[in-house]
Amino acid sequence: MSxxxxPKKTYYTIFLLLMVLLAVTVLIAYLDLDHATGIGGLNIIVALSIAFTKMMLVVLYFMHMKWSSKLTWVFGGASILWLAIMLVITxxxxxxxxxxxFTNR
Amino acid sequence: MPGAANGVFEMPKVTYLNAQEGIKSWLLTGDHKRIAILYLISISIFFALGGVFASLIRIELLTPGPELDAEMYNRAFTAHGIVMVFMFLIPAIPAVLGNFLLPIMIGARDLAFPKVNLLSWYLYMIGGLLTLTAMLMGGVDTGWTFYTPYSTTYSQSYVFLTGLGIFIMGFSSITTGLNFVITTHKMRAPGMTWSRLPLFVWSQYATSLVMLLGTPVIAITVVLLAAERVFGVGIFNPNLGGDPVLFQHLFWFYSHPAVYIMILPAMGVISELIAAFSRRRVFGYSFVAFSSLAIAIFGFLVWGHHLFVSGQSAYAGIIFSLLSFIVAIPSAVKVFNWTTTLYKGSISYETPMLYALAFIGLFAIGGLTGLFCAALGLDVHITDTYFIIAHFHYVMVGSTVIAYLGGIHYWWPKMTGRSYPEFWGKLSAMLIYVGFNLTFFPQFILGYLGMPRRYHVYPPEYQVLNILSTAGASVLAVGFLMPVFYLLWSLKYGPIAGPNPWGAKGLEWETASPPPTFNFDATPIVTQEAYAYDAEADEAAYQAALQQDKR
Structure with a gap:
């Protein structure tokens, strides 16, 4: 459990990583990846991937999920599954x- | 009531009620039982307030013409909905009965996080008072559902303040759910295996899962609503690139499961009552337990049945319609298991049992009319009519409020140490049953005939049914007021109940009434299933006693 x-070093490293990812997010927002690569929606895909990575860092290290019991993982996983249910069905x-x-023809 | 009125019991000297004195010891308490009492008092006040708004609605609808103007009427029904849903129905059973009973039922000294539990009450009060402030300043006219674009663009009322109140109350729900889930996992007494848990605990556990997984979504939805209303961020407004139906998706992703936050704990109460007053173990225990989880999970897949006429895609409509029918299965499992429990049971008709039997009948009607609403084609006809109003009042009042009152009566001797007068209890239960049906059954017919909800005027041909409904509401009001008087009376003058006035099974009946601060003198060791009743032995003893009387 808790x-x-x-070690403090881990927390500082993760914090630094989060700040770097934040900077990357802001930077990407100024680039038009969709046009540059020809892949539609690439900007949003990249932005959401970075957001997901940041979330996982917070959950795993700051919220101690990495060292938690399997039961905690089940609950953590369920919350992601439920988010998926909401997004997919909507x-x-x-x-x-x-x-x-149906048409009349 | 066996043993209660004989004066053979004495009040325990030190209980959770008198272990510490003074208002500060209540406001800073960590004791789950005291927090339950704090909730009981505040929830009862909000329920009365919601009842006042309901009375305004029924008085307005007594005649076809306008007594209140349209604007005033909009604010009255919105206030009724918000108070009853967010401030009464959602917290009622979990925060009062759940808080009081869950730790005792699993043999724990308290919930896992007593201070978080107290925090949840303060969040509830802060959110409730903010919402109340908005009402005193003039209220909201959007309906309790806050549909966009009305709530974001057109409404001139206190949408933001009300939304803030609901946002904060949401966190009260989340903290309660978190506490219950962790307590159930971590704090069960030795021998209290999952298959020995009382069904009330199973239902609280399932409810807590819905609270944890659903409530954050309503919180975020309210934030998005505020972002658009206050800062003009385009989320729901098509002019700004948004979509108004998205609000309905997000709102009902929480608010449909919220119906199960209201009904699941009610079902847990009924399982306890039916077992106790028919002296039998609940038929199909594991089916009843797992049907709670099934309802909690399926409940998240059906929200789109609120959107059948919203412009949602027809394909999504068909899928949501099919999924909605699935929820009927675990609900029916419960109803059939309760009736089978009654079969060959040794049934007695004390007040809580009257409520339990009323629940089965009313929930059956509420549940079956739910199938009408889930049917895609039929629902187009009845959407936004009084049929819907009648349907969800059968589920929320006919089931949840009835179960709440049944539970309050059943555990009242445990909470206070004293019994209430049985005659008045029975009389009020019957008044509530009659008044409830008279209020809401005519509304099914009104809705089917086409009377829309949320209008303050209606064509004269609907008046007879509306008069019946208002008359029923008056009877219902008398039925709801009576317990206030006799329960308060019993606090001082009620006969001392003793630890187990109903002769029921379960850990809560093994400790004193009212319990000591830490519930048990020593941690109990559980060796039995939850409902180790022996109806045949009880019946044999009863027959033997009859024989003795004849001689």
């Missing part, structure tokens, strides 16, 4: 909105 003692509405099901 018994694990983490997007299912948006992606299928233009479809036409």
């Amino acid at each position: 018994g694990h003692i983490v 997007l299912a509405d948006y992606f299928s909105r233009g479809w036409v099901m």
